[in-house]
Amino acid sequence: MDNSRFAAVEKAFGREPVKAVPPGANVSDYYGCNVFNRKNMRRYLSQETRRSIYESIESGKTLDISVSEHVAEGMKRWAMDMGATHYTHWFQPLTGGTAEKHDSFATPYGRGESLETFSGALLCQQEPDASSFPNGGLRNTFEARGYTAWDPSSPAFIIGDVLCVPTVFISYTGEALDYKTPLLRSKAAVSKAASELLEYFGMRGANVESYLGWEQEFFLVDSALFSQRPDLMLTGRTLVGHESAKSQQLDDHYFGSIPQRVLEFLKDLEIECYKLGIPVKTRHNEVAPNQFEVAPVYEEANLAIDHNLMLMSVMKPTAKRHGFRALLHEKPYKGVNGSGKHCNWSLGTGDGIPLMAPGKTDAENLRFLALTVNVLMAVYKNNSLLKAAIMTASNSHRLGADEAPPAIMSVFLGSQITSAFEQLLESKNMVKIGKRSGYSLGIPHIPEILVDNTDRNRTSPFAFTGNRFEFRAVGSSANCSSAITMINTIVAEQLKEFKMRVDARIADGAQTERAILDEICMTYKGCRDICFEGNGYSEEWKAEAARRGLDCETSVPLVYDALFSPRAKELYADTGVLTETEKESRAEVLWEQYGRKIEIESRVLSDMTLNHILPVATRYQSVLLDNVSKIKESFPAAEFRSLASNEVELVRDISYHISEARRMAKEMDALCDRLARVVEERVRSIGFHDEVVPLMESTRQHVDALEMIIDDQMWPLPKYREMLFIH
Ligand code: ADP
Ligand code: MG
Secondary structure (H helix, E strand, C coil), X not given: CCHXXXXXXXXXXXXXXXXXXXXXXXXXXXXXXXXXXXXXHHHHCCHHHHHHHHHHHXXXXXXXXXXXXXXXXXXXXXXXXXXXXXXXXXXXXXXXXXXXXXXXXXXXXXXXXXXXXXCHHHXXXXXXXXXXXXXXXXXXXXXXXXXXXXXCCCCCEEECCEEEEEEEEEECCCCECECHHHHHHHHHHHHHHHHHHXXXXXXXXXXXXXXXXXXXXXXXXXXXXXXXXXXXXXXXXXXXXXXXXXXXXXXXXXXXXXXXXXXXXXXXXHHHHHHCCCCEEEEEECCCCCEEEEEECCEEHHHHHHHHHHHHHHHHHHHHHCCEEEECCCCCCCCCCCCEEEEEEEEEECCCCECCCCCCCHHHHHHHHHHHHHHHHHHHHCHHHHHHCCCCCCHHHCCCCCCCCCCCCCEXXXXXXXXXXXXXXXXXXXXXXXXXXXXXXXXXXXXXXXCCCCCCCCCCCEEECCCCEEECCCECCCCCHHHHHHHHHHHHHHHHHHHHXXXXXXXXXXXXXXHHHHHHHHXXXXXXXXXXXXXXXXXXXXXXXXXXXXXXXXCHHHHHHHHHCHXXXXXXXXXXXXXXXXXXXXXXXXXXXXXXXXXXXXXXXXXXXXXXXXXXXXXXXXXXXXXXXXXXXXXXXXHHHHHHHHHHHHHHXXXXXXXXXXXXXXXXXXXXXXXXXXXXXXXXXXXXXXXXXXXXXXXXXXXXXXXXXXXXXXXXXXXXXXXXXXX
């Protein structure tokens, strides 16, 4: 690579938002230019320092403080050369999103002089005043200290003029206050358990990684319309709005050609991503109008999650530059599809052997079946916990709403893998997993196409897709750590248990392969009920799932109760991913967040109803009444009734909706006031779920009915048909 060319491109548009790509620049010229990656380390760190840091990344060894001094110095020089003036510890609090507090490199000293400094100590650890981050009671206010500690496995990067150092966030007493800490623990747990199992397959000491490829869905809305919708601005979704006559019925948006204005935004977004080393690969229209998806090439899970959070951050300012707002909420509009973030998860070895794909030999396939059956069992045993990991106020609008997976966790394996397991049960011997077979299209110049090992089933929350599992229940706005941590944890525990059982069989005299085969059969028999290949949206499935004993709970606050089950206690005790205190504090935060989100929504809705909608409704009503009086003045009494009947009826309808909407809005406010006094988070969030949410629904019905009656010219909010289409 020509370094001078690289430096020129980097200087030209490393820091500033990209307006235009310099002529002739390829992505490879600037890919990762805002990341302290190995290429940049080579330019700023000595070989010795680099060796220590690579070792620490690969083997999780703690970096020596003297090495971190060198790293800090090199990082600072690089960041300053790139125009950065500040640094921050970048972390992932339980609020969702990311947190940062900028400190300047400039350090005054002596009399009126200043020096740019950044030390190893500052790189490794900071103490943000963290008392206002949610902690579920972990930190009393008198001990509000929290610490951030550097995670060298995810490289530092620059956004704007700030050097961002990825960190974990922990309390004074060492408890996790963020998403990253448990994720790293879960990665270690599953890596250990899987690599121990791989010993049976002649892979002693294999370094197993968990991989993630996310698919980020989102909506775009014109900025001007967005700023006229208080609900979108304050809650991220529309709380009222009648469905557009045309929405997604024609399926004409999915994979359609991307509107030019959106394409310009996506190109710009991709450039921002490439500069940050986010390997985005795929972009396309989604099912709903104005809904899109961006997906990268999968990466090791910790990095993939940081990259997803970075994407979500850069998406917002990039959209603004194009006159859009990016909506990451799971359900911005009623009546059209919501947004998810499918998480494609797999295990593989660090040197590239995929472990979740059928192989070419019997031995590889046995390994594949052993791992897969344990994923099945893990999801079966922990289906309630898996749901608790992805359920939120905003995601609850998607799940079970005929467009996304139902709020019941099940696994789709596809006919080929299912039949492999079924045959295994029958024959008790190793089976062939159907080779990928080809379709001849009968058109000579078009080559045979390969058919995947799996069918596609879009209604399943957890589907095997050939070389990975696709967890589709994750919400678009979520930090996918929560989901991935849970998958890693439950799989880690299950793999350990499986290995113990196989070991016991071997100790009893069974030959290794026999022991594994028998244990696969036992495990599969025990968890077959988690497999479901039919239509997950159907009513029959809900009934069937209940019969099978799967968790069918849909109330968000009650879903979190799973965290207090004996199963959860055992799981965390066994894997050490969360301590009891950490787990309890997380549940507190989840309940608290649910209650707060609903409270904000209901207060915004009541405000919009009382201050925006009803005054307009009343005004239109008086226009109608005016008309009625004029008819009365202008026409003989005999004709009046028939001439004015339409207006009179409308006035009655409007009165009805006004009085109902007003009554409900006031009732919502009163309920919120009452619930604000409830101390226990769980009880409060149940109150919001059971009492406030249904009232919000009914208030909306009246407001939406008014939207259909009132003069379009007078309606104070942009309508769905205006917001949903970009031309
Ligand atoms: P879909 O057809 O499901 O929409 P996409 O191409 O949008 O597929 O996204 C699939 C995602 O799965 C990509 O991020 C891709 O890199 C990722 N992926 C592919 N193979 C694996 C694997 N073995 N492990 C984890 N993720 C994978
Ligand atoms: Mg996709």
